[in-house]
Amino acid sequence: MPRTVPAWWCPSMRGYRRAWLRTDVLAGLTAGTVVIPQAMAYATIAGLPVQVGLYTCLVPMVVYALFGGARALSVSTTSTIAVLVASALAGLPRGAVDSVTDQVQAAATLTFMVGVCLLGMRLLRIGALVEMVSPATLSGIRIGVGLTVAASQLPALVGVAPDPDDDGFFGRIADLLPKLDTANGATVAVGLGSVAVLLVLRRLAPRLPAPLFVVGAGIALVALTSVEAHGVALIDKVPRGLPAVRLPVAGDVLGLLPAALAIAVMAFLETVLVSRTNRRREEPSIDVDQELVAVGLAALGGGLTQTLPPAGGLSQSAVNLRAGARSQVAQLATAVLALLVALVLAPVLDDLPRAVLAAMVLVAILGLLDPSDFADYARIDRAELWVALVVAAIGLTGGMLLGVAVGLVLTLALVVRQVNRPRVRRLYPRPEGGWTTTPTPVPSPAGVLLLHLDGGLYAGNAQATVDAALRTAASVQPPTRAVLLECSAVHEVTVPFLDALRALASDLEQSGATLMVTALPPETSAVLDRSPWFREQRTVGRVHESIGEALTAVAPVRAPAKEGT
Numbered sequence: 001m002p003r004t005v006p007a008w009w010c011p012s013m014r015g016y017r018r019a020w021l022r023t024d025v026l027a028g029l030t031a032g033t034v035v036i037p038q039a040m041a042y043a044t045i046a047g048l049p050v051q052v053g054l055y056t057c058l059v060p061m062v063v064y065a066l067f068g069g070a071r072a073l074s075v076s077t078t079s080t081i082a083v084l085v086a087s088a089l090a091g092l093p094r095g096a097v098d099s100v101t102d103q104v105q106a107a108a109t110l111t112f113m114v115g116v117c118l119l120g121m122r123l124l125r126i127g128a129l130v131e132m133v134s135p136a137t138l139s140g141i142r143i144g145v146g147l148t149v150a151a152s153q154l155p156a157l158v159g160v161a162p163d164p165d166d167d168g169f170f171g172r173i174a175d176l177l178p179k180l181d182t183a184n185g186a187t188v189a190v191g192l193g194s195v196a197v198l199l200v201l202r203r204l205a206p207r208l209p210a211p212l213f214v215v216g217a218g219i220a221l222v223a224l225t226s227v228e229a230h231g232v233a234l235i236d237k238v239p240r241g242l243p244a245v246r247l248p249v250a251g252d253v254l255g256l257l258p259a260a261l262a263i264a265v266m267a268f269l270e271t272v273l274v275s276r277t278n279r280r281r282e283e284p285s286i287d288v289d290q291e292l293v294a295v296g297l298a299a300l301g302g303g304l305t306q307t308l309p310p311a312g313g314l315s316q317s318a319v320n321l322r323a324g325a326r327s328q329v330a331q332l333a334t335a336v337l338a339l340l341v342a343l344v345l346a347p348v349l350d351d352l353p354r355a356v357l358a359a360m361v362l363v364a365i366l367g368l369l370d371p372s373d374f375a376d377y378a379r380i381d382r383a384e385l386w387v388a389l390v391v392a393a394i395g396l397t398g399g400m401l402l403g404v405a406v407g408l409v410l411t412l413a414l415v416v417r418q419v420n421r422p423r424v425r426r427l428y429p430r431p432e433g434g435w436t437t438t439p440t441p442v443p444s445p446a447g448v449l450l451l452h453l454d455g456g457l458y459a460g461n462a463q464a465t466v467d468a469a470l471r472t473a474a475s476v477q478p479p480t481r482a483v484l485l486e487c488s489a490v491h492e493v494t495v496p497f498l499d500a501l502r503a504l505a506s507d508l509e510q511s512g513a514t515l516m517v518t519a520l521p522p523e524t525s526a527v528l529d530r531s532p533w534f535r536e537q538r539t540v541g542r543v544h545e546s547i548g549e550a551l552t553a554v555a556p557v558r559a560p561a562k563e564g565t
Contacts, residue, residue, distance in 0.1 A: 010065075010066055010067075010328070011067075011068070011069040011284075011287075011290060012065070012068060012069055012070065012071045012327045012328040013327055013328065013329070016326075016327055016329075017326075020326040020327065020329070021329065023323075023324040023325070023326060024324075024325055024326055024327055024329035024330040024333065025329070025330070025333045026323060026324070026333075027320055027323035027324050027325035027326075027330040027333070028320070028325065028329070028330035028331060028332065028333025028334040028336075028337070029333050029334070029337055030209060030319060030320075030323040031074050031316055031317075031319045031320040031323060031325070031330065031331075031334050032057070032333070032334040032337035032338065033209035033211065033212035033337075034209050034210075034211050034212065034315070034316055034319045035057060035074055035076050035313070035316040035319075035334055035338075036053075036054060036057050036334075036337065036338050036341060037211045037212065037215045037357075037360060038053075038076075038211055038313075038315070038316065038360060038364060039053035039054065039056050039057050039076040039077055039308075040053035040054050040349075040357065041053065041357040041358075041360045041361045041364070042077050042078070042079055042081075042082040042308065042361070043056075043082070043308060044156075044235075044354075044357055044358075044361070045079060045082035045083060045086060045149055045152055045153075045361060046082045046083075046085040046086045046089070046107065046308060047086050047089060047103065048085075048100075048103060048104060048107055048308070049100060049104065049236055049238075050235050050236065050238060050349070050357070051238050051239060051243075051342075051346070052104060052107065052306060052307060052308060053076075053077065053308065054238070054338060054341060054342055054346075055243045055302075055305055055306055055307045055342070056076045056077050056302060056307040056308045056310060057076050057334060057335060057338035058242070058243075058305065058307075058335055058338050058339060058342070059298075059301040059302055059304075059305045059307065060075060060076065060298040060299065060301055060302040060307055060310035061074075061075055061076065061298075061310075061331050061332075061334060061335040061338070062301075062331075062332065062335050063294070063297050063298040063300075063301045064294050064295065064297075064298040064310065064328070064331065065328035065329075065331045065332050065335070066328075067290070067293055067294035067297055067298075068290070068291065068294035068295070068298075068328060069275075069284065069286060069287050069290040069291065069294070070271075070274075070275035070278070070279065070286060070291070070312065071279075071280075071283055071325070071326060071327050071328065072278045072279075072280075072317060072320050072321040072325045072326075072330070073271070073274060073275050073278060073312045073317050073320070073328075073331075074312065074313055074316040074317045074319070074320045074330075074331055074334065075271070075295070075298060075310050075311065075312050075313070075331065076310060076313060076316065077307075077308040077309065077310055077311060077313070078270055078311050078312075078313050078314075079145055079146075079149050079361065079364060079365050080141065080142070080145045080266055080270065080311075080400075081263060081266060081267060081270075081308060081309050081311050082149075082308060083145045083148055083149060083400050084259065084262060084263045084266060084400055084401060084404070085107055085110060085259075085263070085308060085309065086152075087259065087399045087400050087401045088110055088256055088259030088260075088263070088401065089103060089106055089107060089110075090399075091255070091259065091401070092106060092252065092255050092256070093255070104306055105246065105249055105306075106249065106252050106256070107306075107308065108246060108248065108302075108303050108304070108305075108306045108307065109248040109249045109252045109253065109256060109303065110252075110256045110259060110260055110263070110303075110309065111299050111302045111303040111307055111308060111309045111310075112248045112299065112300060112302075112303025112304065113248070113253065113256055113257065113260035113303070114260050114263050114264045114267060114296075114299045114303075114309040115295075115296045115297065115298070115299030115300035115301075115302070115303055116260070116296075116300070117260050117261050117264035117296075118264045118267070118268060118292050118293075118295055118296030118299060119292070119293065119296040119297070119300075121264065121268070121292055121296075122289055122292040122293050122296065125289070127268070127288040127289055127291075127292050128288060130265055130268055130269065131269070131272065131288060132411065132415055133265070133269060133407070133408065133411050134384065134387055134407070134410070134411040134414050135373070135384070136373075136377055136384035136385070136387040136388040136391070136414075137387060137388070137391055137407035137408070137410060137411050138269065138273075138407075139373040139374065139377075139388040139391075139392075140387065140388040140389065140390065140391025140392040140395065140403065140407060141266070141391060141392075141395060141400070141403060141404060141407060142369075142370075143369065143388070143392040143395075144169075144391065144392045144393075144394075144395025144396050144400055144403050145365070145395065145400060146365045146366075146369045147169050147369070147396060148168065148169045148172075148395065148396065148400060149361060149362075149365045150362055150365060150369075151169045151172040151173050151176070152172060153358040153359075153361045153362050154172070154173075154176050154358075155172075155176060155179075156187075156191070156233070156354045156355055156357070156358035157187070157188070157191035157192070157195075157355055157358040157359065157362070158176075158180065158183040158184065158187060158188050158191065159183055159184025159186070159187030159188065159191075159231060159232070159233065159355070160176065160179040160180075160182055160183055160184070161179075162175065162176075163175045168396060168397060168398075168399060169396040169397075170396065170397065184230070184231040184232070185230075186227055186230035186231055186232050187231060187232050187233065187353075187355050188355075190218065190221070190227065190232055190353050190355045190356065191355035191356070191358055191359050192359075194214045194217075194218065194355065194356045194359035194360070195359045195362060195363060197210070197213065197214050197217070198210050198211070198214055198359060198360065198363040199363060201213065202363070206322075207322060207323075209319075211360050214356055214359065214360065215349075215352060215356060215360075217356075218351075218352050218353045218355075218356035219348060219349070219351045219352055221353070222234065222351040222352075222353060223351050227353075232353050232355065233353065233354045233355075234350065234351060234352060234353055234354065235349065235350070235352050235353075235354055235357060237347075237350050238346040238347070238349045238350060239346065240342070240343065240344075240346040240347060241342065241343065241346075242305075242339075242342060242343070243305045243306045243307070244305075244306070245304050245305060246304065246306065247304070248303060258401070258405075259401055262401050262404045262405060263309050264299075264309075265404070265408065266311070266404060267295055267299070267309055267310065267311035268288075268291065268292060268295060268311075270311045270312055270313075270314075271291055271295050271311050271312035272286060272288055272291055272312075273312075273314075274312040274313065274314050274317050275291065275312060277314070277317075278317050278318065278320075278321045295310060295311065295312075298310045315364060373388070374388055374389070383414065383417070384414070387407070387410045387411070387414065390406065390410065391403050391404075391406060391407040391410065394406050416460070419458075419460055419461060420460045420461045420464060421461060421464065422461065422464045422465045422467070422468035422469075423453055423454040423455055423457060423461055423465045424451050424452065424453055424454070424465050424468050424469050424472075424485075425437045425451065425452050425454065426449070426450065426451055426452075426472060427450035427451060427452050427484075427486060427547075428440045428442065428444060428450075429442045429443075429444060430442065435450065435452075435486070435547060437452055445551060446478060447478055447479065447480060447481035447482065448480070448481065448482050448483075448484060448551065448554060449472065449473050449476050449480045449482070449483045449484070450483075450484045450486065450547065451469055451472065451483060451484065451485050451486065452486045452489070453465070453485060453486065453487050453489060453490055454489055455489050455490060455491075456490050456491065456492040456493070456494060456497055457494060457496050457497040457500050458494055458496050458497075459496045462496035462497065462499065462500040463500070463503075465500060466500050466503050466504050466507070469483065469485075469504055470504070470507055470508070473508065473511070473513060474511075479512070479513075480508075480511075480513045481512070481513055481514070481554070482513060482514045482515075482516055482554040483504075483508055483513055483514070483515050483516065484516045484518055484547060484550045484551070484554075485501075485504075485515060485516065485517050485518065486518050486519050486547060487517060487518065487519055487520045487521075487524070488519040488520075488521065490520065490521065490524050491521055491523070491524060492524075493524055493527040493528055498528065498531055498533075498534065501515070501517065501534070502533055505537070505542075514542065514554070515542060516542050516543075516544060516550045516553065516554065517537065517542060517543045517544070518543075518544045518545070518546060518547050518549070518550045519544075519545070519546055519547065520543070525543075541553055
């Protein structure tokens with residue numbers, strides 16, 4: 001019998017056509033000209049040597065290509081992840097990361113732990129739960145990350161030495177301002193010139209690999225002129241060769257665990273968001289469980305080879321998609337290009353000015369600084385606006401790790417607020433017949449209140465729903481004699497739902513009204529009939545198949561009032 005390929009192996013390659021190969025390879029090489037220098041620049045955000053970013057384009061990319069399901073996704077690292085890594089390393093005890101080697105090893109340990117957390121999330125099947133993180137939280141994180149990254153790159157852009165003890169947006173700005181009068185003119189010219197070229201090319205020629213162009217121009221400038229003698233600082237030397245395989249540092253695990261959890265959540269969210277954004281209509285939908293496994297395994301591989309935590313990047317994936325990538329073969333081509341850089345071209349990068357990398361980072365994060373989301377929240381949901389503002393403010397003052405943690409808590413609060421809302425709404429007769437939750441000019445039956453239950457109840461919203469129904473009944477004139485509860489949307493029976501029906505019937509009875517339950521789905525009605533109390537309600541005529549049947553049943557209740565007039 002022919003051997004079948006497991007469903008989790010190379011899912012993006014299924015149905016692959018040989019005609020796609022050339023396009024995939026060209027797309028991967030094109031994306032690589034953006035991804036590789038950008039990943040190297042992101043390593044500097046984390047305070048790590050640029051080769052750590054380069055290594056992130058090797059093993060993590062290959063592992064995701066073998067296990068990931070998003071066809072055009074490009075996985076290396078992102079500015080958000082780099083800022084969180086910087087915060088995590090800064091939180092380690094003094095003396096734990098005294099040297100560059102210690103920092104790289106701590107970052108690799110963090111990356112490995114991120115992989116463990118992602119795979120743990122898959123085992124616990126909480127991927128869908130993590131996806132409930134509020135868009136407002138992500139907006140706040142993006143603004144916080146964008147401003148923090150911008151502040152971290154300004155010293156390199158103007159040629160002044162940053163204070164390593166200054167952390168966060170405001171601390172870095174406060175440190176920079178007094179030093180502006182000592183800015184290096186040549187560095188400012190190189191940095192601002194690089195920013196201008198990147199922005200112009202993004203605007204006029206978006207298909208060109210602008211980062212590759214400015215990197216090449218920066219290297220040529222140093223090689224052909226004496227700009228270095230005028231104070232333009234260069235990046236540290238990039239070692240030629242592949243990263244050594246090293247095991248995580250056990251002593252750093254506890255100190256890095258909270259950061260690993262936060263970064264795992266962000267890596268998963270960014271990857272899934274970019275995957276769905278770039279998915280073509282004819283491609284399979286994104287399986288969040290598959291993505292958890294793929295990014296988790298990529299992080300494990302990265303942790304063993306001294307990389308940053310991997311995640312899907314929006315800008316690099318957009319380049320991949322525009323270049324025509326049809327599968328993860330494109331990302332394998334990007335990894336081959338990164339391998340070529342590591343083995344052959346690394347010494348060429350020694351002439352790259354720091355200001356060029358800083359310019360690339362600044363332009364890359366401009367997309368994060370988009371206030372339009374905040375305007376939408378202000379128009380639609382003020383609670384979401386406050387969440388975004390609070391997360392951004394905490395990220396700028398207390399650090400992005402704290403901002404992410406607070407954002408997750410606020411997201412949970414929003415979810416709880418939503419699901420705890422009353423699930424009952426008033427029904428009104430339509431002029432053409434039938435019922436609607438929108439008020440109409442047609443008068444409702446006198447003394448009868450019709451309510452629609454939006455769905456099942458649980459412990460968090462059952463009492464709120466009962467209270468809302470009682471308030472509505474008390475506010476209706478003339479006094480309510482019967483409440484008809486329309487339950488066609490209830491497809492799941494819980495004990496709180498049954499308790500709510502019993503409590504509502506009892507409270508209405510004390511005020512002289514009767515509860516009628518109508519339009520229960522057959523499967524729901526069958527489950528409720530297991531309750532002696534509900535069977536009794538059916539026996540005495542308080543459970544009906546439709547609103548019309550219930551109105552007919554309550555007609556005798558209204559008859560005495562007519563006879564007395």
